[in-house]
Amino acid sequence: xxxxxxxxxxxxxxxxxxxxxxxIVGLLVTWLLINQKSDNTDGTNTISIxxxxxxxxxxxxSIEELGGWSRISPPKTDPVYAYSDKIGPVGISxxxxxLPDAFKNxxxxxxxxxxxxxxxxxxxxxxxxxxxxxxSAKGPQSAIFSQDGLLILIKSQENVSTAxxxxxxQSLTLASKY
Numbered sequence: 730x731x732x733x734x735x736x737x738x739x740x741x742x743x744x745x746x747x748x749x750x751x752x753i754v755g756l757l758v759t760w761l762l763i764n765q766k767s768d769n770t771d772g773t774n775t776i777s778i779x780x781x782x783x784x785x786x787x788x789x790x791s792i793e794e795l796g797g798w799s800r801i802s803p804p805k806t807d808p809v810y811a812y813s814d815k816i817g818p819v820g821i822s823x824x825x826x827x828l829p830d831a832f833k834n835x836x837x838x839x840x841x842x843x844x845x846x847x848x849x850x851x852x853x854x855x856x857x858x859x860x861x862x863x864x865s866a867k868g869p870q871s872a873i874f875s876q877d878g879l880l881i882l883i884k885s886q887e888n889v890s891t892a893x894x895x896x897x898x899q900s901l902t903l904a905s906k907y
Contacts, residue, residue, distance in 0.1 A: 778797065778798045780810045782827050782879075783903050785825060785879060787901060789900075798810045798811070801824060809826040811824040816896075819885050820886040821885045823882075823883050827879065827880070828875060840859070840874065843880075844863070847871050847882075849862055851864075853891055855874075856895075858876050859874060860872050861873045861874065862894060870887075870894075871884050
């Protein structure tokens with residue numbers, strides 16, 4: 730009888746421990762998400778964040794006009810920065826990072842493989858830049874491509890025409906580092 734009691738007690742202890750672990754993990758994830766939103770701890774807006782590498786912006790627009798950079802990667806990982814813009818009336822989010830080392834020897838295939846993971850299988854050509862577009866059933870799209878040593882991912886809130894995707898990708902040019 731005491732063996733059964735120990736089993737029930739240990740099962741109860743296991744359940745309680747599991748609940749506590751889930752609560753701790755949930756709090757940790759919440760804390761990380763809250764603290765990841767911005768690298769700025771001085772309360773200034775995201776315009777003061779400057780990527781450590783040269784970035785691409787739409788021709789004729791400054792990062793200030795686009796609302797500034799936001800770091801969207803965790804602090805101890807390779808940096809990924811993003812800004813918001815529009816293609817016509819459609820809101821987009823553009824994220825940029827340096828090409829991962831693994832991409833450098835086989836760029837076209839690595840970008841194509843990454844695009845497949847995002848279900849971005851429609852290939853377009855924007856004046857020599859191969860981009861891959863994926864469309865979700867609800868309308869938002871993703872575009873993935875490499876340009877000037879950067880890996881760029883654009884997410885749209887709604888469907889964007891192929892011609893507009895090409896025009897926007899063609900408009901991206903290297904911006905001054907500072």
